[in-house]
Amino acid sequence: MAPSHTVRILDGNNFVVCEATGDIEATPTEPTGLFSIDTRFLSKWVLTVNGERLNALSYDDLQYYESRFFLVPGLATHYVDAKLSIIRERAVGGSFREHITILNHDEKAVDLDIRMDAGCDFADLFEVKDEILNKKGEIYAEAEPDRLRLGYRRGNFKRETIISSSVPARYDRNGFAYSIHLEPNEQWDTDIDVQTLAVGPGGRDLRFGLQVHGTERLALQHDLEEWIAKAPKVNSEHDKVAATYRKCIVDLAALRFSPLSLGGQTLPAAGLPWFMTMFGRDSILTCLQTLPFTPELSATTLRVLASLQGTRFDDFREEDPGRILHEMRYGESAAFEEQPHSPYYGSVDATPLFVVLLDEYEQWSGDAALVKELEQECRRAFKWIDDYADLVGNGYIWYERRNTDTGLENQCWKDSWDSISYRDGTLPPFPRATCEVQGYAYDAKMRGARLAREFWDDPAYAEQLEREAAALKERFNRDWWVEDGGYYALALDPDGRQCDVLSSNIGHLLWSGIVDDDRAEQIANHLVGPRLFTGWGVRTLAEGEVRYNPIGYHNGTVWPFDTSFCAWGLRRYGFPEEAATIASGILDAARYFDGRLPEAFGGYPREQTKFPVEYPTACSPQAWSTGAPLLLLRTMLGLEPHEGHLAVEPRLPIGMGRIEVLDIPGRWGRVDAFARGRLDLHSLAG
Amino acid sequence: MADAITRFFEDLDQQGYEPLLAKISGALRFDLHEGPQTTHWLVRIDRGSIQVSREDMEADTVVGTSPALFEELVTGRENGLAALLRGDMTVTGDARLVVQVDRIFPGSPYARGPQRYRKGVQ
Numbered sequence: 001m002a003p004s005h006t007v008r009i010l011d012g013n014n015f016v017v018c019e020a021t022g023d024i025e026a027t028p029t030e031p032t033g034l035f036s037i038d039t040r041f042l043s044k045w046v047l048t049v050n051g052e053r054l055n056a057l058s059y060d061d062l063q064y065y066e067s068r069f070f071l072v073p074g075l076a077t078h079y080v081d082a083k084l085s086i087i088r089e090r091a092v093g094g095s096f097r098e099h100i101t102i103l104n105h106d107e108k109a110v111d112l113d114i115r116m117d118a119g120c121d122f123a124d125l126f127e128v129k130d131e132i133l134n135k136k137g138e139i140y141a142e143a144e145p146d147r148l149r150l151g152y153r154r155g156n157f158k159r160e161t162i163i164s165s166s167v168p169a170r171y172d173r174n175g176f177a178y179s180i181h182l183e184p185n186e187q188w189d190t191d192i193d194v195q196t197l198a199v200g201p202g203g204r205d206l207r208f209g210l211q212v213h214g215t216e217r218l219a220l221q222h223d224l225e226e227w228i229a230k231a232p233k234v235n236s237e238h239d240k241v242a243a244t245y246r247k248c249i250v251d252l253a254a255l256r257f258s259p260l261s262l263g264g265q266t267l268p269a270a271g272l273p274w275f276m277t278m279f280g281r282d283s284i285l286t287c288l289q290t291l292p293f294t295p296e297l298s299a300t301t302l303r304v305l306a307s308l309q310g311t312r313f314d315d316f317r318e319e320d321p322g323r324i325l326h327e328m329r330y331g332e333s334a335a336f337e338e339q340p341h342s343p344y345y346g347s348v349d350a351t352p353l354f355v356v357l358l359d360e361y362e363q364w365s366g367d368a369a370l371v372k373e374l375e376q377e378c379r380r381a382f383k384w385i386d387d388y389a390d391l392v393g394n395g396y397i398w399y400e401r402r403n404t405d406t407g408l409e410n411q412c413w414k415d416s417w418d419s420i421s422y423r424d425g426t427l428p429p430f431p432r433a434t435c436e437v438q439g440y441a442y443d444a445k446m447r448g449a450r451l452a453r454e455f456w457d458d459p460a461y462a463e464q465l466e467r468e469a470a471a472l473k474e475r476f477n478r479d480w481w482v483e484d485g486g487y488y489a490l491a492l493d494p495d496g497r498q499c500d501v502l503s504s505n506i507g508h509l510l511w512s513g514i515v516d517d518d519r520a521e522q523i524a525n526h527l528v529g530p531r532l533f534t535g536w537g538v539r540t541l542a543e544g545e546v547r548y549n550p551i552g553y554h555n556g557t558v559w560p561f562d563t564s565f566c567a568w569g570l571r572r573y574g575f576p577e578e579a580a581t582i583a584s585g586i587l588d589a590a591r592y593f594d595g596r597l598p599e600a601f602g603g604y605p606r607e608q609t610k611f612p613v614e615y616p617t618a619c620s621p622q623a624w625s626t627g628a629p630l631l632l633l634r635t636m637l638g639l640e641p642h643e644g645h646l647a648v649e650p651r652l653p654i655g656m657g658r659i660e661v662l663d664i665p666g667r668w669g670r671v672d673a674f675a676r677g678r679l680d681l682h683s684l685a686g
Numbered sequence: 687m688a689d690a691i692t693r694f695f696e697d698l699d700q701q702g703y704e705p706l707l708a709k710i711s712g713a714l715r716f717d718l719h720e721g722p723q724t725t726h727w728l729v730r731i732d733r734g735s736i737q738v739s740r741e742d743m744e745a746d747t748v749v750g751t752s753p754a755l756f757e758e759l760v761t762g763r764e765n766g767l768a769a770l771l772r773g774d775m776t777v778t779g780d781a782r783l784v785v786q787v788d789r790i791f792p793g794s795p796y797a798r799g800p801q802r803y804r805k806g807v808q
Contacts, residue, residue: 155772155773155774156772156773156774157771157772157773158773199773307709307782307785307786308785308789311706311789311790311793312762312791312792312793312797313793313794313797313798313799313800314765314793314794314797315794315796315797315798315799316794317765319793320799320800330771331771334768334771335768335771335772335773336768336772337765337768342765342767342768342771343767373709376705376708388799388800389800391800391801391802391803392802392803393802393803398803400801400803402798402799402800402801431803494803494805495805
């Protein structure tokens, strides 16, 4: 996706991707631009002085919502002669604002023509990597005395970019310009404001009343400071853990997103820049990872997903009653139903995970009111699991897309087309059932039983759910166990044949609790064994499988989020050393990315590459990668809510030194946790 | 036009309670514009209890659209959120109410829903 030398700033789903000079010149291979509500609002934004492009001396990402570029005119070889400097400072909030400063360092006065070329193709986010040749609507540009209006109209669908300057400018249809005179050592400034509008026929903006916080820079800064102050503090003997943690907290702030239906509350979007929207699976898993640190995200996520839970059958959106959504989008392709994201429901794990998150959230927060508030949604979720997801009629959750045009083939987290295979490398027919989803369903029923007993006053329902969970566990351990491998199959085909490859999904099974106790050790050994564990993390598919490829998206790369749930599972079944082994691998890898873990990195053995090789098109920061270090900290410190208290049972490797987590919020108020590395992991490393 | 729309609102009024709306309260007015004429439907929701009238009264949320599109919505042939994104339906006031009320519109009459697997049958 965006090459790594591009600069990104954002606030919610408003974001800018640009070159190191601050310029924007979008091409299919470099999809730069100013984006909002899944639409590009600027595809060209190029500053020139006397007709010359500028060169970057440096740029700073000051905060996630602001950056600053130091520029000089001319080519790189002219640096030493530069008599002018240009500073561009910009921020995104409700709008995009750029402050331009020009300094004359010469002993002579200068006359300058300053020009900004501005234009927009109004690409839908799903189009940005294509040549955009035939938009179905009409693109227009209107130069007014005090502003430039760029627009796109297709029926009643209208998007506009309004550009204005604090210093009067000459506007034309392709940009705006200034002619200025600067005495020696004089400076010139202007503020440029770029408004993005989604206007309906009545001239009202679709997003009216949606702002989370003030859009002014100071309000954004205040909001970020408050966010950081509210989160627990982490101190570590080795600075890297604390630094990674701080980075994650700031990135989580950046990833907060306020959906249309919630009037300002925020939940974690999936990833920057292309996934700044609500995803059922990503938002829930990120909340599970971050519960000990930022619990308010969970309450919002649960409420939003509940408020959009499916109510009817819709084959295009793959909606069913009780199903939790997969992805919501606001762009042209969703509006005109060229894509199904209004919202799209094609995922089978979000629904059981919704119940899992509600229970976990209650255990931490003690928020009984929310559990009562969402009782009907949980019952509908279970009904979906039992009545609509069991396509084969044998008590498992299956998927087969009904939208064969734009729907997802694989509706589990490994959603690429070739992620599910037999050991011989061939792909199974549909419907398919993947193992981790059965684990989530088991866990959801066990947790749902607790909620029914303690909060919904329905012990009969609790017993029913427990009976169903027990039967599922028994069935699962019979049908999915791969005898000659000593692990669970990745998936079943509709005739019951196992997709008998070794995969990271078995780690999620430990987390869910569906693994029979006498099999847990074999699973643990696989997770830290040479076929799955690279030294950095757990491969999505084991080395030695036909489809294994160290840079195969779901067929061999390491996903930090995936490994973090494997670690949680190991800890749950009493394998703290193994958990600490893979946890410290990921935390070591984080150092190479300045604390910001990418979506995925290569599955090469650690001793071979010495550093984690970033997966080529990975999105960053990505919510569940950002959540991974937080879940790993929880896992290594053994933080567990227990009968209203926070239990702390640290098991850290020796190299980790001392770690303290201060002010962990929960039903206990705020408590601190302290740990010291005592585990010798060398016995496991081989 | 209005048969399907009238039936939808009358059924809703008779139903009196809709569990899918149990978490919301507020008044939502649908303004259906056709040329110079506007038909109003006012839906008052009180934690799931529903009262429908044809009053042109102030509301927390006002939804504007054409009778033709609204008829498609209440018969499941069009999707409310897509219409909203397209600008074919507009909202003023609290957008949450319309997002919730959209959920009680029926599914498509042509939807197949989940299909049970039968060996050898595609």
